[in-house]
Amino acid sequence: MLTFIIRRLLAGIVLVFVIATLTFLLSYGSAADVARNILGENASADQVVAKNAELGLDRPLLAQYFSWLAHALRGDFGVSWFSNESVTQMIANRFPVTLSMVVLAIVVTAIISLSFGVVAAVRGGWVDHVLQFVSVAGFAIPNFWLALMLVILFALTLTVLPATGYVPLEDGPVAWATSLVLPVTSLVVGGVASAAQQIRGAFIDVLDLDYVRTLQARGLGRRSVLLRHVLRNAAPSALIVLSLQFIAQLGGAVVIEKIFALPGLGTLTVNSAIQGDTPALMGVVVVLVVVVVIVNLLIDLVGGWINPKVRLQ
Amino acid sequence: MTSLTPRAVRRGVAAFSAVALAGVVLTACGGTNTSGGGPGPGAPTTLTIANQSANNSFDRSQIGIGHNIQYWMPVYDTLLVKTPEGEIVPNMATEWSYNDDATVLTLTLRDDITFTDGEQFNADAVKANLEYLKEGTGESSYMAASIDEFEVISDTEIALHLSAPDPGLVEYLSVVGGAMASPKSLGSGDPATTAIGSGPYELVEAKPGNEYTYERNDEYWNPDAFPFDEIVIKTILDPTARLNALKSGQVDVGTLLATNVADAEATSGLHVERHSVDWQGLIIGDRGGDTVPALGDVRVRQALNYAFDKQSILDNLTRGEGEVTSQTFNVKSQAYVEELDGSYPFDIERAKELMKEAGYEDGFAVTMPDYANNPQVAPIIEQQLAPLNIDITFEKVAADATVPALLSGDFPMFWFSLGSQGAWQDLRKFAFAESPWNTGHSEDPEASKLLDAAKSTIGDEQDAALRDVNRYVVEQAWMAPWYRANALLAVKDGIDAEPQAGNIVPWIRNFAPAD
Numbered sequence: 001m002l003t004f005i006i007r008r009l010l011a012g013i014v015l016v017f018v019i020a021t022l023t024f025l026l027s028y029g030s031a032a033d034v035a036r037n038i039l040g041e042n043a044s045a046d047q048v049v050a051k052n053a054e055l056g057l058d059r060p061l062l063a064q065y066f067s068w069l070a071h072a073l074r075g076d077f078g079v080s081w082f083s084n085e086s087v088t089q090m091i092a093n094r095f096p097v098t099l100s101m102v103v104l105a106i107v108v109t110a111i112i113s114l115s116f117g118v119v120a121a122v123r124g125g126w127v128d129h130v131l132q133f134v135s136v137a138g139f140a141i142p143n144f145w146l147a148l149m150l151v152i153l154f155a156l157t158l159t160v161l162p163a164t165g166y167v168p169l170e171d172g173p174v175a176w177a178t179s180l181v182l183p184v185t186s187l188v189v190g191g192v193a194s195a196a197q198q199i200r201g202a203f204i205d206v207l208d209l210d211y212v213r214t215l216q217a218r219g220l221g222r223r224s225v226l227l228r229h230v231l232r233n234a235a236p237s238a239l240i241v242l243s244l245q246f247i248a249q250l251g252g253a254v255v256i257e258k259i260f261a262l263p264g265l266g267t268l269t270v271n272s273a274i275q276g277d278t279p280a281l282m283g284v285v286v287v288l289v290v291v292v293v294i295v296n297l298l299i300d301l302v303g304g305w306i307n308p309k310v311r312l313q
Numbered sequence: 314m315t316s317l318t319p320r321a322v323r324r325g326v327a328a329f330s331a332v333a334l335a336g337v338v339l340t341a342c343g344g345t346n347t348s349g350g351g352p353g354p355g356a357p358t359t360l361t362i363a364n365q366s367a368n369n370s371f372d373r374s375q376i377g378i379g380h381n382i383q384y385w386m387p388v389y390d391t392l393l394v395k396t397p398e399g400e401i402v403p404n405m406a407t408e409w410s411y412n413d414d415a416t417v418l419t420l421t422l423r424d425d426i427t428f429t430d431g432e433q434f435n436a437d438a439v440k441a442n443l444e445y446l447k448e449g450t451g452e453s454s455y456m457a458a459s460i461d462e463f464e465v466i467s468d469t470e471i472a473l474h475l476s477a478p479d480p481g482l483v484e485y486l487s488v489v490g491g492a493m494a495s496p497k498s499l500g501s502g503d504p505a506t507t508a509i510g511s512g513p514y515e516l517v518e519a520k521p522g523n524e525y526t527y528e529r530n531d532e533y534w535n536p537d538a539f540p541f542d543e544i545v546i547k548t549i550l551d552p553t554a555r556l557n558a559l560k561s562g563q564v565d566v567g568t569l570l571a572t573n574v575a576d577a578e579a580t581s582g583l584h585v586e587r588h589s590v591d592w593q594g595l596i597i598g599d600r601g602g603d604t605v606p607a608l609g610d611v612r613v614r615q616a617l618n619y620a621f622d623k624q625s626i627l628d629n630l631t632r633g634e635g636e637v638t639s640q641t642f643n644v645k646s647q648a649y650v651e652e653l654d655g656s657y658p659f660d661i662e663r664a665k666e667l668m669k670e671a672g673y674e675d676g677f678a679v680t681m682p683d684y685a686n687n688p689q690v691a692p693i694i695e696q697q698l699a700p701l702n703i704d705i706t707f708e709k710v711a712a713d714a715t716v717p718a719l720l721s722g723d724f725p726m727f728w729f730s731l732g733s734q735g736a737w738q739d740l741r742k743f744a745f746a747e748s749p750w751n752t753g754h755s756e757d758p759e760a761s762k763l764l765d766a767a768k769s770t771i772g773d774e775q776d777a778a779l780r781d782v783n784r785y786v787v788e789q790a791w792m793a794p795w796y797r798a799n800a801l802l803a804v805k806d807g808i809d810a811e812p813q814a815g816n817i818v819p820w821i822r823n824f825a826p827a828d
Contacts, residue, residue, distance in 0.1 A: 083368075159561065
């Protein structure tokens with residue numbers, strides 16, 4: 001198990017390093033005009049040159065990279081070129097917003113997908129038909145369109161939920177949850193559509209195996225067979241599906257945050273990219289990649305714990 | 314033996330649905346619209362504004378105008394105030410006067426103002442603020458650039474000695490130039506969350522990128538000018554989200570796109586205010602003809618002005634939200650001349666005549682930018698200039714590289730949207746050889762004479778001189794404006810919002826409960 005963890009960890013570190021380096025080269029390589037953007041149209045040429053020097057943009061790209069890397073390894077992502085706010089602080093302020101939304105979304109997705117997927121696999125019938133329909137519909141419906149429809153219905157027509165805004169958890173758990181109902185729902189529908197179908201497929205594959213029939217023939221209860229044997233063997237596939245859903249929902253958060261005016265990492269990413277606020281963009285990219293790596297590692301660990309055969313793969 | 318019978322499945326699904334529905338009802342009962350204000354009985358005491366830009370900083374040298382002004386104006390009062398109609402009136406400074414050659418501006422200050430950290434407002438505080446602005450690298454540092462020396466005459470009197478007459482200075486003192494932060498706070502504290510001034514409100518909570526809350530400063534000397542007890546500013550970047558927040562009552566005020574106006578006007582409880590600040594059209598940077606000789610001929614530039622069907626473009630691009638014009642100054646500017654609006658009506662035949670007279674009947678070639686975030690512009694320009702045989706090569710320009718690319722002088726002419734504030738502020742942008750939007754750095758002796766006349770006068774005489782400059786600029790066709798675009802603001806019924814001359818959004822003092 002320890003070797004398993006170390007292998008996954010090393011792979012994650014390499015991934016973070018590669019993505020961060022590529023993003024740096026793409027971002028800093030095109031940052032030549034940022035001083036003018038920061039200082040505005042009235043700045044003199046001398047002021048622009050001075051600003052470039054202040055930001056270190058007059059150094060060779062590799063020198064800038066190693067300087068950034070040395071600071072990043074200490075958790076210092078610098079300051080925003082536009083707001084002078086610490087990038088670490090910016091991310092710390094916004095991370096809980098995105099995390100709240102995505103974690104809630106994945107938990108709800110997991111519960112609904114597992115429930116539907118298992119029932120559809122085991123019982124078939126009308127549940128399976130409903131699942132097929134929901135999957136197709138869920139794939140066809142863009143999550144931003146769904147978000148707008150939810151706003152129109154629940155916020156503007158029924159006025160039972162807020163149209164925009166995020167309330168931090170410390171300001172009240174009920175208000176916090178209320179502010180996330182619509183954004184989470186927008187992410188969940190697409191997630192369930194994808195995950196439930198695949199979980200159903202994973203369960204059917206395992207249910208068709210000989211040993212399941214053998215267990216039932218030996219007199220084991222249906223519930224015991226499902227929970228103690230089928231689930232353990234189907235779990236890795238289900239967990240992979242859910243981890244992919246987590247990544248997809250993290251990406252989908254960008255659009256959802258825009259629609260609901262949530263001050264999360266997605267909004268920060270888009271704004272930083274548009275403005276050319278490279279330190280902020282680099283900080284967000286690194287944090288998001290680390291999050292994805294950690295989630296994948298946790299999923300692998302859980303999968304390995306549930307099914308020891310996975311650890312040997 | 315237990316099993317998943319159809320009955321068990323139905324019970325399970327029903328139970329799940331009931332739990333989910335209860336969850337939604339309970340969270341909804343926990344409070345709707347919890348993150349914003351809403352309508353209530355009697356006059357509202359809280360004003361909630363949706364701002365379409367994130368606040369960049371409360372550092373006194375980094376604050377700006379435009380949308381940013383709403384974030385700092387509740388806290389940093391200004392030496393002077395510009396009324397919604399554009400008149401400059403006293404505020405923290407009760408009087409001001411120039412010497413004979415307009416190189417010394419003397420201000421008399423109120424003696425009853427204290428910053429919220431206990432520091433006294435006086436001439437030393439004014440000096441500290443203006444020096445800090447001048448030495449900073451903010452985009453508004455030019456507002457203090459002409460001040461060579463700060464002479465503190467007494468606690469309530471300060472003389473600003475200028476390197477040269479600056480017709481814009483008095484106006485600057487009503488915006489960023491005149492913003493007063495506590496001298497003790499200059500350069501200290503977290504600029505993202507800290508602002509200490511003497512204004513009508515105190516910043517009590519700042520969540521960068523999200524929401525800012527201001528509560529009434531009970532020590533403020535002019536409370537009647539600010540009827541709300543609390544101001545909440547929410548950063549809502551997306552126009553659809555802003556409109557939804559307005560329609561749901563989460564915010565009282567918010568800007569709109571032209572495409573949202575019909576929806577807002579159809580919403581019960583909202584009304585839309587309009588005024589023009591920005592103009593859109595072509596800036597002819599190479600009016601000296603250094604890169605494209607044709608542009609050095611005034612007849613060619615005038616032909617460009619005649620060639621655009623401005624009303625049609627306005628109707629299609631902004632759904633008619635604006636007014637066609639041939640000048641760049643807004644209607645409340647000292648330099649505005651009403652008859653200049655119609656100087657160049659759409660007349661393609663006249664345009665062709667002018668091109669022929671200038672010897673460019675066969676047109677000319679020019680490179681223009683194609684904006685990633687305004688892709689609708691390039692096809693319009695190409696189509697409208699095709700009858701003049703102008704061969705345009707479009708080069709893609711990324712969103713974050715737009716301004717630097719345009720200011721570099723690489724494009725002899727280009728479309729842009731420029732704000733119009735005060736007359737001198739506008740002229741600084743394009744009228745001088747060193748002006749940023751005079752991208753070809755052309756010099757014009759006749760224009761220089763007119764600018765000098767405006768610079769060396771004050772009052773009505775200066776206003777007349779500024780109008781002369783405007784007439785010259787239009788006659789020489791330095792630009793080819795299409796229209797003044799309306800700045801659109803949706804406001805909840807029961808709140809009055811007076812548009813502000815020269816600013817895209819109203820200042821905080823322009824809001825009041827209706828009656």
